[in-house]
Amino acid sequence: MALYGSNAEYALHCLLFLVPLPEGEALTARDLAECQGISPSLVAKLFTGLQKAGIVAAQEGARGGFSLAKPAEEISMLDVVDAVEGRKRLFDCKEIRAKCLLFGGCAPEWATRGLCDINAAMIAAERAMRSELAKRTLADLAGKVAAKMPADFAAESARWLERRAATRGRPHAMGGA
Amino acid sequence: MALYGSNAEYALHCLLFLVPLPEGEALTARDLAECQGISPSLVAKLFTGLQKAGIVAAQEGARGGFSLAKPAEEISMLDVVDAVEGRKRLFDCKEIRAKCLLFGGCAPEWATRGLCDINAAMIAAERAMRSELAKRTLADLAGKVAAKMPADFAAESARWLERRAATRGRPHAMGGA
DNA sequence: AATAACTCGGACTTATTGAGTCGGAGTTAG
DNA sequence: CTAACTCCGACTCAATAAGTCCGAGTTATT
Numbered sequence: 289m290a291l292y293g294s295n296a297e298y299a300l301h302c303l304l305f306l307v308p309l310p311e312g313e314a315l316t317a318r319d320l321a322e323c324q325g326i327s328p329s330l331v332a333k334l335f336t337g338l339q340k341a342g343i344v345a346a347q348e349g350a351r352g353g354f355s356l357a358k359p360a361e362e363i364s365m366l367d368v369v370d371a372v373e374g375r376k377r378l379f380d381c382k383e384i385r386a387k388c389l390l391f392g393g394c395a396p397e398w399a400t401r402g403l404c405d406i407n408a409a410m411i412a413a414e415r416a417m418r419s420e421l422a423k424r425t426l427a428d429l430a431g432k433v434a435a436k437m438p439a440d441f442a443a444e445s446a447r448w449l450e451r452r453a454a455t456r457g458r459p460h461a462m463g464g465a
Numbered sequence: 466m467a468l469y470g471s472n473a474e475y476a477l478h479c480l481l482f483l484v485p486l487p488e489g490e491a492l493t494a495r496d497l498a499e500c501q502g503i504s505p506s507l508v509a510k511l512f513t514g515l516q517k518a519g520i521v522a523a524q525e526g527a528r529g530g531f532s533l534a535k536p537a538e539e540i541s542m543l544d545v546v547d548a549v550e551g552r553k554r555l556f557d558c559k560e561i562r563a564k565c566l567l568f569g570g571c572a573p574e575w576a577t578r579g580l581c582d583i584n585a586a587m588i589a590a591e592r593a594m595r596s597e598l599a600k601r602t603l604a605d606l607a608g609k610v611a612a613k614m615p616a617d618f619a620a621e622s623a624r625w626l627e628r629r630a631a632t633r634g635r636p637h638a639m640g641g642a
Numbered sequence: 643a644a645t646a647a648c649t650c651g652g653a654c655t656t657a658t659t660g661a662g663t664c665g666g667a668g669t670t671a672g
Numbered sequence: 673c674t675a676a677c678t679c680c681g682a683c684t685c686a687a688t689a690a691g692t693c694c695g696a697g698t699t700a701t702t
Contacts, residue, residue, distance in 0.1 A: 289553060289554075289688070289689095290468075290554045290555060290556055290557045291555050292555060292556045293556075294661070294662095295660085295661080297559060297561060300583050301562065316677090316678070317678080323565060324561060325564045329662075329663055329664070330661085332678090333662085336681080339680095346679065347669095348677095348678055350672090351671070351677085352670075352678050352679075353679095365583075365586055376466060377466070378467060379470075379474075380470070381474065382474060384474060385478065388501055388502070406478070406606065410598075412597055413597035416593040416596070416597045417590045417591070417593055417594035419593070420590035420594075424586045437576070466659065470690080471689085471691095493648090494649080495648095509650060512650085513650080523649085523651090524649085524699095525648095525649055525698045526649060526698035526700075527699045528700070529648080529698075529699075530650095550689095
């Protein structure tokens, strides 16, 4: 019912949590999943695509996780949706103009010459859409979100993630509460 | 896999056959269907949507058929795809930002204030796409197609349809072949 | 005026795509 | 060396899209 579905939404929201992450730090799929109330497996699946596209880098093993592979300014929304949903076309032309029975089953050369005009228009619309999506980067989005939130929330969020990490990697965790 | 599928393609191609039709004339769903090698029922279904949108007018009964309800210059590709495929959104925001467990199940007011920034960007892209589709009218498309075809094809096409009509309405048809 | 044939109209069935989940391989800390 | 945690590819299920079928209405004919 829509070109871009839940995959794109989850991926973008997850990535926004990765943007303010300090260098060298990483978030696990589990953290990102619990943070959004979805399954860790789903996050892992989405980020597989993101990794193949060179958007995120995966650190395996214990205390591993995901982090951005490029500066947030160089990651556009278009890159993200293409990575997680595949490069979806706005319209797939089946070239039905060639099947017109008016030609008696044998389409003349002029009928199939060049691009179908309908398809051409659709491609133009698709190009406009993609161009609009290519403008916005993860950094832009993160900035807009950060502008909305109270000043102390960023710190609180970081503390939340820190506490979450404390219960994981260190077997001898010292309860910070 | 694509936002607009076969419905849009069939509908547009069928409508292109209606554009050069003389005033008062109509083509039946059967003619349009056989002309493109598809089922008449499918054409009827598509044109039901087109009729509700006020794009075509249906003449019922014997010797009935479909004809354009407006000049081809006033029918945009956007009107057509909206009519046959429904007004599809580029992206359906599920407002997952409100479900962030970081809020403890209760999202603060600032998190849900205004439009989700991701959704906003998607809406902008959708608007660009629709705007591009709204530019092209059926008349434009028909003109481009007509420019490709040989000069005598238009007459031949009309004759083909005429012969097709002859075998239909009149029970006492005189075989032209 | 009655008949008969043809037309459009909406509802159903099937196939394909997307969403979500599960278990396995690999890697790193201890 | 052990152990635990991580990511990764393949599978299952549900929803949507495509296509088809039968019924109601209208018109030209006799």
